[in-house]
Amino acid sequence: MYKILEKKAMSETVKLMKIKAPLVAKKAVAGQFIILRIDEKGERIPLTIADYDRRKGTVTVIFMEVGKTTKQLGTLKVGDSILNFSGPLGQPSDIEKYGTVVCIGGGVGIAPLYPIIRELKQAGNYVISILGARNKKLLMLEKEIDELSDELHICTDDGSKGTKGFVSDILQKLIDDKKKIDIVWAIGPVIMMKVVANLTKKYEIKTIVSLNPIMVDGTGMCGGCRVSVGGETKFACVDGPEFDGHLVDFDNLMLRNRRFLCQEEEACRCTGE
Amino acid sequence: MAVKKTKYKMPEQDPKERIKNFNEVPYGYDKKTAIEEAKRCLQCKKKPCTEGCPVGIDIPDFINSIANGDFDKAAEIIKAKNNLPAVCGRVCPYENQCEGMCTVKKISVYSEPVAIGRLERFIADYERNKGAKIPKKSKSTGKKVAIAGSGPAGLTCAGDLAKMGHGVTIFEALHAPGGVLMYGIPEFRLPKEIVNAEVDYIKKLGVEINYDVVIGKTITVDELMEEYDAIFIGTGAGLPRWLRIPGENLDGVYSANEYLTRINMMRAYDFPNYDTPIKIGKIVATFGAGNVAMDCARTSLRSGAEKSYIIYRRSENEMPARLEEIHHAKEEGVIFKFLTNPVKFIGDDKGILKEGVFIKMKLGEPDESGRRRPIPIKDSEFKMKIDTAIVAIGQNPNPLIPKTVNGLKIGKHGNIITDEDGRTNIPGIFAGGDIATGAATVILAMGAGKRAAVAIDKYLKSKK
Numbered sequence: 177m178y179k180i181l182e183k184k185a186m187s188e189t190v191k192l193m194k195i196k197a198p199l200v201a202k203k204a205v206a207g208q209f210i211i212l213r214i215d216e217k218g219e220r221i222p223l224t225i226a227d228y229d230r231r232k233g234t235v236t237v238i239f240m241e242v243g244k245t246t247k248q249l250g251t252l253k254v255g256d257s258i259l260n261f262s263g264p265l266g267q268p269s270d271i272e273k274y275g276t277v278v279c280i281g282g283g284v285g286i287a288p289l290y291p292i293i294r295e296l297k298q299a300g301n302y303v304i305s306i307l308g309a310r311n312k313k314l315l316m317l318e319k320e321i322d323e324l325s326d327e328l329h330i331c332t333d334d335g336s337k338g339t340k341g342f343v344s345d346i347l348q349k350l351i352d353d354k355k356k357i358d359i360v361w362a363i364g365p366v367i368m369m370k371v372v373a374n375l376t377k378k379y380e381i382k383t384i385v386s387l388n389p390i391m392v393d394g395t396g397m398c399g400g401c402r403v404s405v406g407g408e409t410k411f412a413c414v415d416g417p418e419f420d421g422h423l424v425d426f427d428n429l430m431l432r433n434r435r436f437l438c439q440e441e442e443a444c445r446c447t448g449e
Numbered sequence: 450m451a452v453k454k455t456k457y458k459m460p461e462q463d464p465k466e467r468i469k470n471f472n473e474v475p476y477g478y479d480k481k482t483a484i485e486e487a488k489r490c491l492q493c494k495k496k497p498c499t500e501g502c503p504v505g506i507d508i509p510d511f512i513n514s515i516a517n518g519d520f521d522k523a524a525e526i527i528k529a530k531n532n533l534p535a536v537c538g539r540v541c542p543y544e545n546q547c548e549g550m551c552t553v554k555k556i557s558v559y560s561e562p563v564a565i566g567r568l569e570r571f572i573a574d575y576e577r578n579k580g581a582k583i584p585k586k587s588k589s590t591g592k593k594v595a596i597a598g599s600g601p602a603g604l605t606c607a608g609d610l611a612k613m614g615h616g617v618t619i620f621e622a623l624h625a626p627g628g629v630l631m632y633g634i635p636e637f638r639l640p641k642e643i644v645n646a647e648v649d650y651i652k653k654l655g656v657e658i659n660y661d662v663v664i665g666k667t668i669t670v671d672e673l674m675e676e677y678d679a680i681f682i683g684t685g686a687g688l689p690r691w692l693r694i695p696g697e698n699l700d701g702v703y704s705a706n707e708y709l710t711r712i713n714m715m716r717a718y719d720f721p722n723y724d725t726p727i728k729i730g731k732i733v734a735t736f737g738a739g740n741v742a743m744d745c746a747r748t749s750l751r752s753g754a755e756k757s758y759i760i761y762r763r764s765e766n767e768m769p770a771r772l773e774e775i776h777h778a779k780e781e782g783v784i785f786k787f788l789t790n791p792v793k794f795i796g797d798d799k800g801i802l803k804e805g806v807f808i809k810m811k812l813g814e815p816d817e818s819g820r821r822r823p824i825p826i827k828d829s830e831f832k833m834k835i836d837t838a839i840v841a842i843g844q845n846p847n848p849l850i851p852k853t854v855n856g857l858k859i860g861k862h863g864n865i866i867t868d869e870d871g872r873t874n875i876p877g878i879f880a881g882g883d884i885a886t887g888a889a890t891v892i893l894a895m896g897a898g899k900r901a902a903v904a905i906d907k908y909l910k911s912k913k
Contacts, residue, residue, distance in 0.1 A: 199667050213624055219715065219724035220624075244724055260624040262661035392715065392725075395622050395663055396847055397632075397687035398707035404698055409691060414849065428698050431800035435700045439726030 177257040178212075181234060186316040189241045190284055191250050192226070198233030200263045206291035207269030207386065207418055210235060211394040213260040214248055221245045222391045222401075224288035224363075224417070225264060235263075238287035238316070244443035265394045266417045269384070271295045275358035276302045278350065279325075280343045280372055282364020283309050286316050288386060289363045296361075297324050304355070305329070306346045308364070312337035344371045357381050362421060366430050373421030383421035387412045389432055404428050452553055456564040457486045464780040468750045471636040471718060474777060480520075483571040487515035490563045493552045498565060501550035503896030504537075504605075506530045508547055508565055515568055524576040527569060528584070532608035532654075533601065533647045533895065535577055536630060538570025539639050541892045542771050577646050583653045587614035592909045595620065595677040597664040597850060600628020601891045602683035602882025604651050605898030606905070611654040613906050618677075620662040625714060628685055630891065632714040633706070635744050637751065638774075641713070665853040670878065678912065679877045679905045682865060683898060686883035687847035692736060692840055696794030701730065701802030705741045705841035712748055727752070730836030734758045734805060736791060737841035738768040743775065745839045746783045754837070757783050762790040762810050762823040788812070788823065792830060794838060804834045844888045854878070862887055871901030872908075879905055 182194035200210060209224045221243075227236035241250045252258070269292050277296050281289035286307055297303050305325040309315045310333045322328045329346045330338030339346060343364070350357065360383040362372040369385040376383040389401040389412050396414035403412055406423035410416065460476045461467075467474055478486065490512040498508040507526055514523035527534045543566035548554070551562030576582075592615045596603045599621040607617045625631050627644045652658065662668060664684070673680050689704035691697055708727070711717040715725035733749040735742050738761040749757040759778070761768060764787045768775060779785070788810040797803045809829035812821035846864045851857060858866040858874040864887055865880040867873050873880055881897030883889055 199662065203667060217716075217723045219726075260661050262622065262624075262663060263667065265663065265666055392707060392710050393623060393632075393687075395687065395849060397689070398710050399689045399691075399704040400707045402698060409698065425698075428800070431700055432698065434799075436726040436728060439720065439728065443721045443724060443726065 177259060178261040179257045180252055180254055183252075183254050186238060187313045190238060190314065190316060191241065192236060192238045192287075193249070193252075194234045194236050195258065195261060196233055197235045197261045197263075200235050200261065201228045201230050201233045204228040204235060204264040205268040206271065206295045207288075208264035208266045209288075209388075209394075209417060210237065210261060210263030211265060211391065212237075212249075212258050212262075214245060214252070215259050218248075218259065219245050220260070220392055220394070222265070222388065222394060222413070224386065224388065225291065226287040227291055235261075238284065240284040243440045247444065262394070265413060267415070269295065269361075269418055271299050273300045276304065276356055278304045278306065278347060278357050278360045280306045280347065280360065280362040280364070280368075281308070281321075282343055282362075282368040283314055285364030285368070285386075286321070289361065290317050290321060292361055292363075293321055293324050302326050304350065306331070306343045308332065308343035308346075308368070310334065342371070343368060344375050347372060347375060351375075351379055351381075359384065360421075366426055366433065369421060369424075370426035373424065373426070377422045384418050385421040385424060386417045387419060387424070387429060388417065389429060390435060403432075452489050452491070452556065452560075454557065454560050456489075456561045456567070457482045459564070459567050464782070467637065468781050471751055473640050474637055477574055478567055478571045483515055483568060484518060486564050486568060487512045489553060490516070491552055497550035497552060498547040498563075501546040501548075503546065503892045504530050504899050506569075511572065512563065512565070512568060515572065520572060520575050521582075523572045525582075527572055528576075530899075531895070532605050532651060534569055535573035535643045536601070536639060536647055537892055537895070538566055538573050539643075540634060541566055542890060544772060546892070577643070581646075581650050581653075583650075584612060586612060586655060589616070590614045590909065592616065592678045593618070593676070594679045594681065594905060594909075595673045596681045596683060597670070598622075598628055598683040598685060598882075598884075599626040599648070599658055600683055600685050600882065600894065601630060602685075602884075602894035602898040602901075603628070603681065604648065605895040606681045606683065606881065606902045607656045608651045608654055609899055609902035610905060611651070611656050613902070615906070615909065617656045619656060619658045620664050620668065621658060621660050622663040622684075623714070624660050626658055626660075632710040633741065633744070635709065635713055635748050637747070638744065663849065665849040670850060670854045674877060678909055679879065681871070681898070681901055681905060682850055682878065682880040682884055683882045683894070684847050684850050684884045685894075686844040686888040688845040688863070689840065690843045690845060692791060692842065694791055694793050696796060696802070697840070699794050699796040699802045700800055701728070701796075701836055702794060702838045702840065705735075705737070705745050705839055706844065708745055708839050709741070709748065712752065718752055728837070729754055730802075731755045732758075732835045733837040733839065734760050734833075734835040735839040735841055736760050737843070738763075738770055739841065739843070740770045740774050742839075742841035743770045743778045743783075745841050747778055747781055749837070749839070750781055750783065758835070759783055759785045760789050760791065760807070761785070761787050763820060764788055764812060767820045790823065790825065791838075802836055802838060804832050805838065806830055806832055844883070846884045846887060850884070869900065870904035871897060872904055877908065
């Protein structure tokens with residue numbers, strides 16, 4: 177059992193939880209994820225690691241309440257426990273000194289970006305962060321990321337905070353301003369990562385994206401999380417979750433992420449959502 | 450009195466009924482039938498059956514005890530060699546092993562061997578229902594062994610090492626024990642309650658099981674080496690193989706592993722009572738003809754498919770599945786399409802699988818497997834409506850551990866290279882089961898776990 181030590185609402189539908197999992201905390205690094213199962217009847221779901229504290233043995237996850245499991249998770253309180261919590265899984269982010277790095281986070285994708293920004297900064301990079309969301313209520317970690325970043329840009333679809341528009345608009349502006357960009361990290365909704373990758377491809381700027389497809393075991397066994405990368409089938413759980421954004425077949429990923437939408441609705445209905 | 454030529458029948462659920470449930474298909478022998486079947490054994494001195502058993506059970510001896518009505522003694526004899534008899538009595542390919550060597554089978558062309566598998570199952574079930582006796586443990590040696598993976602190889606190795614007095618800890622990546630016994634083999638062939646009971650027995654021998662620990666990620670083998678005196682790696686062949694044809698990533702195409710794991714381990718057949726979903730169409734095509742393929746095709750019928758096909762590129766004679774599994778699949782209405790290979794999968798405008806393009810095959814010269822090689826017949830392509838495709842053409846060893854141990858010798862298929870007794874090139878690290886051999890059977894993995902336990906014991910004693 178893995179105890180919830182802290183819980184915080186980041187927005188209406190996004191929650192943060194600090195979970196006691198010393199073995200996972202000991203090994204976790206930026207870019208990796210965990211798989212949890214709430215109870216005996218629960219589904220195994222992957223969540224990207226938003227932070228970790230090796231000394232206290234805790235792992236932080238930030239999740240949006242979108243389906244049956246994440247909604248149920250959101251109802252748990254400090255002191256409650258989760259039945260299974262396994263990790264860290266997947267490959268760590270490839271952190272090194274690139275020069276100037278643009279880190280783009282969209283919505284709940286801002287959470288896993290946070291430790292990556294921290295490590296990129298520690299590696300001596302000049303970090304430009306771009307955070308975007310549908311509206312200001314869905315933005316998160318602005319203060320924390322601002323402290324780590326050399327530049328911070330914020331945008332919302334409805335203009336309720338920062339520039340009105342998309343993260344790709346801000347990136348385009350940076351490119352137009354002749355900012356020398358060595359690499360881009362983009363984590364967020366699939367459509368956002370696709371748009372960013374298409375843009376940077378034009379300018380030949382290497383772009384890393386972090387994928388969050390449907391998984392079961394998370395150890396390379398089921399292949400449910402397979403994505404087409406450069407025409408080759410890769411497993412996000414063991415080969416990823418980060419991939420070269422210029423090679424990912426985002427359309428197939430979007431389609432595969434909709435595989436169980438009907439069942440998801442049914443599961444939510446059954447619990448009176 | 451002459452020996453009865455054929456095995457006593459084991460009663461089974463009617464095929465029409467059983468495709469509506471996930472309950473076990475055969476009911477097992479009753480006491481009287483078991484004794485009668487045991488009397489068919491000739492008690493030959495040479496014991497060819499025992500030679501055919503990968504874990505070396507003294508088969509004539511336990512059968513003799515059954516014939517004498519001493520079921521407890523029979524259980525003791527089996528358990529001396531086999532820690533998981535209720536599993537073996539259900540999923541072992543006896544026809545190629547013990548029963549394949551049986552003298553009774555050689556009496557005439559119509560003779561069937563003694564039903565050793567059914568008798569083993571009878572004794573295992575008898576003992577489990579009564580409450581398994583825990584053997585006296587050897588004095589503690591103070592040595593500690595870590596085992597990666599709680600599948601058949603790991604459980605067997607763990608049980609034997611514990612009986613020898615070593616402290617054993619198993620690390621399991623998933624949330625449940627048993628490996629393929631839990632996620633792979635369906636409830637109707639191997640009830641999970643039985644797997645749990647066998648695992649309980651291993652735990653009562655003193656083995657500790659830690660879940661949610663992915664060796665190579667949560668803890669590395671090198672770290673385990675600091676804390677343990679020896680390590681056994683039994684992480685299996687978890688990496689699914691693909692057909693490598695267009696459309697394989699469409700919605701509706703599953704690996705056998707994903708399909709079976711969702712249904713067996715995550716209990717998606719009981720959705721939404723259980724949270725894990727599965728989507729099974731009306732027309733399901735399973736590719737491959739091994740035991741796993743049969744499991745997928747039979748599971749599909751039980752999950753509401755109207756038609757369940759087995760699509761196989763070779764002919765009926767080359768099917769690698771056990772005859773019993775093929776027989777059960779046919780009885781249940783699985784449709785076999787031989788000498789047929791998929792060319793591509795086609796989706797609708799939403800990317801959901803709607804049909805497959807197939808090509809007819811013919812058999813050519815034997816290939817390296819000794820089976821005749823299937824060759825496509827030109828211009829024989831045809832389309833068929835399918836809305837679920839399950840790829841069950843085998844698995845490769847899971848690369849998580851092989852990739853993360855410094856200096857460990859790996860074969861070209863990603864398997865860990867070991868000697869006969871499971872020794873790797875690194876002293877103190879042993880491996881066995883599918884991770885070493887590539888995908889094989891439960892009993893072969895158990896045999897490997899057993900031999901490795903002996904080798905580990907020897908190694909620990911040699912250290913001091």
